[in-house]
Amino acid sequence: MEKIVLKFGGTSLGTIDKIKKVANIVKNRKDKGNSIIVVVSAMSGVTNDLKEKANSISKNFDDIELDTLLSSGEQVTSSLLSGALNDLGIKARSWLGWQIPVLTDNNHTAAKILKIRTTEILKFISEDGVAVIAGFQGITKNYRITTLGRGGSDLSAVAFAKFFETESCEIYTDVEGVLTTDPSMNKNAKKIDKISYEEMLEMASLGAKVMQPSAVQMSMLDDIPIHVKSTFSEKSGTKIISENDIDNKKAVTGIAYSKDNAKISIIGVIDKPGVAADVFEPIGENNINIDMVIQNTSLDGKVANITFTIKQEDLKKTLNTIEKNKKKINYKKISYNDKLTKVSIIGAGMIASPGVTHKMFRSLANEKINILAISTSEIKISVLVEDSHTKKAIKALHTTFKLN
C-alpha cells in the first residue's frame, strides 16, 4: 500500500461542512487503497484570534504559554476530522504533538522538528487506520508544547512525509495550485504545472503565499516532492519537484511581490574600510534583517552613500539604531522611503537565457516605472519600485515573459 501525507489548511477546515468535505476526500483516497497520514491546520481565523487574546492580555505574552495556547487550534480540527471520518465508517484517530511525540528544539514559537516517533502510527495505518495529525506543534524534551512558526503545518506535513518515507506529500489549499503571479494583481495569472524546489523557494520567500519558505526548503533538502492542489476542485494542481525532473525550463516561471519594504539612505559617510560594518553591525545586533544593499562612492572617492532596504515594520527601530551610532558612523544625513514594493521574476532557466535582465528593465522603463534598487541570484531578479507601480509592473512583466 502506498503511504501518503495529505495536508489540509485552515481555509479547507474553516466550517463543519468543509470538514465533512475533507473527510470525503480522505475517504476517496482510502478507498483507492492508500495508507494515509492526514496533517491539519487550525480552522481559519482561530490562530489569529488566539494570538489577539494573548496580545490583549500582555504585550510580552510568554512564548511557552503562547505555544500551549496556539496548539489548541489544531487539537480541535484533528479531533473533529477524526470524528467525521469515524462517521463515514473509517477507522481514524487524532494524534497531538505530545502523543506521537514530535520532538522539537526549545525555540518556542518557531521550533525545529528534531525527530518524529513512527512506531505507533505506522502500526495504526498498516491496520487500515487513518492517522490525523495536529500540525504546527511538537514538544520539547521537557514536555512543553512548541509551535513551528508561520505556516508550521506545511512544515509538519513535509516532516511527516520525510520521517514516514511516504510516496507523496499533498498540500490541499483554497487555490488551484501555484500561480504565475497573484491573480488579484493580474487576472491573467496562470496555474504552473511543475515548478522546481528552488524556484518555489524564491517565489515563497519573495511573497507568493501558497506555501511557506521553510516548508519548501525542507522539502528541497530532503527531495520530498510536493503536490499543491485545491480542496474544492478536481484539477491537477502544481507539482513542486527537483529541477532535474523538469524538462522545459522557462526563463521566467513566475512573478512574486512583497509590499511593506522600506529603504534607508545614509548620506555622506567617509568612504574607508569598515564603514559598512559600522553601519550594519548595530542593526544586526538588533535582529533587523537587511535585504538589499547599494553603496555609491562619490567621484573623488572620499564620501559615500549607503542605501539598504528592510521590512517596513523595522523602520523606526532601524532609524533609532543608526541615530544612536551617529558618532561612530559619522554621516551627514539620513533619508528614507517606506512605501516600496519588491517585484521579482523567478525562473530556473534564467541562467541559460542571457537577455532576461535587460528585457526586465526595458519592460519596466517602457511603463515609466523607476527602479530604486536591484538584487539578483541565479534564478531571480528583484527590483524595488514605488508601491503605486506594483500592479503595472507585474502586468508588464507577465506579458514580457509570456506567462499570459
Next chain:
Amino acid sequence: MEKIVLKFGGTSLGTIDKIKKVANIVKNRKDKGNSIIVVVSAMSGVTNDLKEKANSISKNFDDIELDTLLSSGEQVTSSLLSGALNDLGIKARSWLGWQIPVLTDNNHTAAKILKIRTTEILKFISEDGVAVIAGFQGITKNYRITTLGRGGSDLSAVAFAKFFETESCEIYTDVEGVLTTDPSMNKNAKKIDKISYEEMLEMASLGAKVMQPSAVQMSMLDDIPIHVKSTFSEKSGTKIISENDIDNKKAVTGIAYSKDNAKISIIGVIDKPGVAADVFEPIGENNINIDMVIQNTSLDGKVANITFTIKQEDLKKTLNTIEKNKKKINYKKISYNDKLTKVSIIGAGMIASPGVTHKMFRSLANEKINILAISTSEIKISVLVEDSHTKKAIKALHTTFKLN
C-alpha cells in the same frame, strides 16, 4: 507556607478582562504568602460550542475524540491566565492533564481520577511559582485525553486539594455562595454561611447548580473543606464542611428543585411477587434512571398500580420499553405526565425535628398545591408537583422554614 487550591469557573474567565481580574485575585493571595495551585475551567460557552460542533459532525461522535476536542477549552484558559500572571510579575506556568500527569480510568467523557503526580508541581510552587492547572481533563495509561464529565473542573479542584494535601479548596464562581434557594424562584433567597457535605450533596443532586454532586461527594469522602465564593465580590461566601463542625443545625438549610421530571403510571398489573422486577428490569437495562417509586395495591389485593418518575428526556424511551414488554408485565394501561418539578427541602437537623414532614405538607396544602409523589432520606424530603406550582411551593416552604 499555606498551600491552597483556587478554582475559577467559566463565567469567571469568560473575557480577557475577567481573566485579568482573576490574575489579580491570585496575585493578592500570593502576596499574602500562600503556595497556590489554580484550577481553571474553559471560558463560558466554549465547551458547549465545541460539543455542538461535534454534534453537527456526527450524532455518534466518538467519545475519545470528543474528550480531545473538549479539553482544548481549559488549555486556552490555563495558558492565558499564566500569561496574565506573568504580566503581573508573578512566576506562573500552565499544566495540562498529560503534562502532570492526571491519570484517570478510560471511561471517556466521565473519567475518574486515579492518581495525580505531585513532584514537579510541588517543586514549582515551593520555589514561589503559581501552578495553573487545566481542569476537567486527564489521560489514560494509553496517553489518550479524558474528561471528567459535567462540572469536571470542580472535581479537578477537589482532587488537587486531596493529592497535594492543601489547607483549603476555594471554588470561585459568579454567585455569592450557596443560597437557601434559587433567587430567580424566590427573591428572599439568602446566602448560607456553612453547610455540611451531606446537605450540599443533596442540594446539588436535587438541582442547586453552584457545585456538581460528584465534586461534593469527593470532598465529603476525603473530608476536604470547600469554600465557595464570588470572583466579583469580597463577601465571605459559603463553607462546605463536616457536619461535626456546624454548631447550630437548622431543621431546613435550603430548598432545591429540578424541572424536567416525568411520571409514568402502569395501571392494572397483577399484584404478585416479581411484578416490580418485571417492570424495572428492562428499563434499567436501557440505562434509564428511576427516581421515585410508588406502588398502590387495590383493596382486594389482586391488582396494583405502579407509578415511578424519570427524567423527562427519557420518557419516550421508557414508554417504548414498557410497551415492548407488555406481554410479560401484563398491564391494563399506561398514563403519564411530563411537566413535573421535584421540590426538596434539605437539612441535617431534620432528623432531630420531628415536625418537619407535616409542616411541609401543611404548607403546600395551604397553597392548594397537590403532591404527586414523595421521597425522603435522613436529611431531605422531596415532593413532586406540577411545574406551574414550583415558584409558589418554594416561596411557601422558604417562609415556613424561616429561611427568609
